[in-house]
Amino acid sequence: MDFGLDRETEALRERVRAFLEEAVIPREAEAARNLDRLEAIARELQAEAKERGLFLPHMPRELGGLGLSWRQLAVVLEEAGRSLLGPRALNAAAPDEGNMHLLHKVASPEQKRRYLEPLAAGEVRSAFAMTEPMGAGADPTLLKATARRRGRGFVLEGRKWFTTGAEGAAFFLVLARAEEGPTIFLVDRENPGLKLVRTIPTMDHWSLGGHGELVLEGCEV
Ligand SMILES: Cc1cc2nc3c(=O)[nH]c(=O)nc-3n(C[C@H](O)[C@H](O)[C@H](O)COP(=O)(O)OP(=O)(O)OC[C@H]3O[C@@H](n4cnc5c(N)ncnc54)[C@H](O)[C@@H]3O)c2cc1C
Incomplete structure (x- = not known):
């Protein structure tokens, strides 16, 4: 059995790695010095993740997500985990990430509109x-x-x-x-x-x- 990554997944990993190295990790010191700015920093990083097409890796495309396979998602989250800011920058941090999965699976259409959509968009926590x-x-x-x-x-x-x-x-x-x-x-x-x-x-x-x-x-x- 081949446990290697296909080219598409490898390229995705490189893009997440670059995002972490160029945008996320350089903000760590600022965040550590000024925890009151954490929410604002997270929002700025989320905007950049959107520009780079990396926002919301764990949700389907109709919700603005990347529509990845479980294997691809594992690769993305592993890379994001290099920084404590990483998962939040992708809007894939606990507890929102799990809550989105749950709402996506079991919520009614009205509940999805009212709760899941703003959560997926990064508008609320x-x-x-x-x-x-x-x-x-x-x-x-x-x-x-x-x-x-x-x-x-x-x-x-x-x-x-x-x-x-x-x-x-x-x-x-x-x-x-x-x-x-x-x-x-x-x-x-x-x-x-x-x-x-x-x-x-x-x-x-x-x-x-x-x-x-x-x-x-x-x-x-
Ligand atoms: C940073 C952090 C964030 C958290 N975020 C959330 C959150 O967002 N929402 C939420 O609901 N909870 C959250 N939790 C709580 C977390 O889910 C619980 O701490 C966890 O489920 C363990 O429960 P407990 O603390 O009551 O410990 P207990 O259940 O009392 O366990 C105490 C100890 O006994 C052991 N133990 C318990 N039962 C057994 C058993 N049957 N056999 C052998 N050993 C056993 C455990 O392993 C542990 O070592 C968070 C906890 C932390 C530390």
Whole structure:
């Protein structure tokens, strides 16, 4: 079996490598000195990634992505990972990258229009809230957050932490236990039932929006 890369993938790798070396890595020192500028730097790099035809490698073409195979995507993400700014520069950083995959697979057309499209365009950020203090973590079956049906919607109650990107996220994918079983709910940042109670101090200072602790109290969705 041949594990080598075809010419197209090799050329793609060279283009990502050049982007990292010429545009992304030279911004690292500035970002490290001035973390308040991280979001602005990421936006500038995303604009350049768009110009170079490297933006959104993990999404299909109809969403403005590169429509790559899994193998090609692995090559792109490996190269992007040379810099902590790399995945964000391509709009392929956690948690947005995973959230986009999920929304692309399971969201309704209306949810895609409202949540996935602006996320894919790099206009907003999102967060994924599964982990709980003394609850879901390595073992998600310990999930304690609940979702009770009320009328045509649900009311969420619970506490989440280590929600990456929570500060400044436009919306959250929240895992809670409904009668039907564990379910992911889309919660807008403006929802008064969702409160970011703190950003947890961690060793990581490069994740946009930090790692937040959230309280869900009478959170109607
Ligand atoms: C930087 C960072 C970013 C994160 N971002 C997010 C995010 O965006 N959204 C989110 O929901 N979560 C996030 N997390 C949380 C992460 O998903 C959890 O930390 C992880 O799932 C482990 O859960 P826990 O911390 O509750 O540890 P626990 O589940 O309590 O595990 C503690 C220890 O016990 C071990 N352990 C647990 N169960 C078993 C078992 N059955 N057998 C053997 N060993 C076991 C684990 O390996 C670990 O060493 C983030 C965490 C970090 C550090």
